[in-house]
Amino acid sequence: MPHGVRDAGVGGHVELQRSWQRLLGLWTDRPRREGSLILERYRIQELLGMGSYGLTYLCVDEQNGKEVALKESKPSKGRLSARLLDREADVMNRMNHPAIPKLLHAFKYKGRSCIVTEYIRGETLEQCIFEQGLKYTEQECLALAIQLLAPLVHVHEQGYIHGDVRIPNVIFREGQIHLIDFGLARRMGEPLLPELKRRMRELPEPEDEPASPDQDLQDLGHFLLFMLYSAYEPEKGKAPASWQEELELTPELRHMLERLLGLRPGYTAGAPELQVEVKRVLDSYSSEKGTQIGDVLLP
Numbered sequence: 001m002p003h004g005v006r007d008a009g010v011g012g013h014v015e016l017q018r019s020w021q022r023l024l025g026l027w028t029d030r031p032r033r034e035g036s037l038i039l040e041r042y043r044i045q046e047l048l049g050m051g052s053y054g055l056t057y058l059c060v061d062e063q064n065g066k067e068v069a070l071k072e073s074k075p076s077k078g079r080l081s082a083r084l085l086d087r088e089a090d091v092m093n094r095m096n097h098p099a100i101p102k103l104l105h106a107f108k109y110k111g112r113s114c115i116v117t118e119y120i121r122g123e124t125l126e127q128c129i130f131e132q133g134l135k136y137t138e139q140e141c142l143a144l145a146i147q148l149l150a151p152l153v154h155v156h157e158q159g160y161i162h163g164d165v166r167i168p169n170v171i172f173r174e175g176q177i178h179l180i181d182f183g184l185a186r187r188m189g190e191p192l193l194p195e196l197k198r199r200m201r202e203l204p205e206p207e208d209e210p211a212s213p214d215q216d217l218q219d220l221g222h223f224l225l226f227m228l229y230s231a232y233e234p235e236k237g238k239a240p241a242s243w244q245e246e247l248e249l250t251p252e253l254r255h256m257l258e259r260l261l262g263l264r265p266g267y268t269a270g271a272p273e274l275q276v277e278v279k280r281v282l283d284s285y286s287s288e289k290g291t292q293i294g295d296v297l298l299p
């Protein structure tokens with residue numbers, strides 16, 4: 001048999017097997033029905049999202065009438081998904097900060113791992129930008145960064161990194177931000193688990209280095225760039241350029257971003273050092289314009 005024909009046959013078989021597995025996955029991971037009860041306690045209101053390893057629902061806890069976020073492992077991903085969810089519960093259990101949803105309950109239900117956390121009714125910053133079309137000034141971006149640094153410092157103090165600081169993982173509610181999704185959190189110094197590496201496959205250059213606060217600070221740099229680009233209006237016909245050329249930033253913020261993104265020496269003392277730096281820049285705006293940090297984010 002010519003080589004190509006045999007390869008096409010094997011390739012076709014593998015492709016067919018993959019399609020079959022995908023279909024099977026869709027069936028086994030189909031979301032539970034709205035109104036159904038989990039553990040005779042959590043009444044499902046709606047499906048919030050279907051991630052790589054879990055399904056997240058908005059539920060009402062029938063014991064107290066409170067809204068909660070319930071994440072259950074995906075059956076198609078087997079024990080691995082359950083293990084990752086148990087890991088997430090273990091990390092969340094160590095956190096105690098007003099800007100991080102509290103872990104309320106972790107249990108097994110019909111062979112799946114489930115974690116229940118406080119539900120934060122608000123909008124993610126991704127929704128604020130891409131659905132509501134909000135635009136953030138430099139001062140507002142820094143005011144958000146200072147808020148975000150508070151839970152981040154807490155995570156680092158507990159000896160962990162969050163590992164996924166991005167605009168879809170930050171919820172804004174009543175002038176305050178909340179950091180969610182600890183699915184990629186790691187202990188300081190811990191290498192990326194092979195299974196987490198697979199989960200990050202679609203991201204550019206998965207981090208192979210042992211976990212360090214620098215990784216969260218670098219993510220915070222990218223987070224700030226996303227926020228700053230919300231107000232960027234490209235000039236017609238102008239070729240795309242670097243962020244340094246496109247965004248009109250004060251020299252202080254540009255310098256800070258270059259440090260966060262590894263273009264200059266970073267913040268060796270970690271998030272607390274950055275906190276001081278962001279506060280200093282924000283204070284310089286406040287004294288110029290007579291505004292307070294909190295003012296800029298409130299309607």
Ligand SMILES: Nc1ncnc2c1ncn2[C@@H]1O[C@H](COP(=O)(O)OP(=O)(O)OP(=O)(O)O)[C@@H](O)[C@H]1O
Pocket residue numbers: 048049050051052053054056069071101117118119120121124168171180181183
């Ligand atoms: N505590 C919470 N309060 C409010 N909304 C939440 C909460 N936790 C998760 N969500 C929302 O639920 C959806 C699913 O979130 P989650 O972070 O669990 O998984 P994901 O982002 O879909 O997938 P992955 O885990 O692969 O990143 C998102 O829209 C998120 O904003």
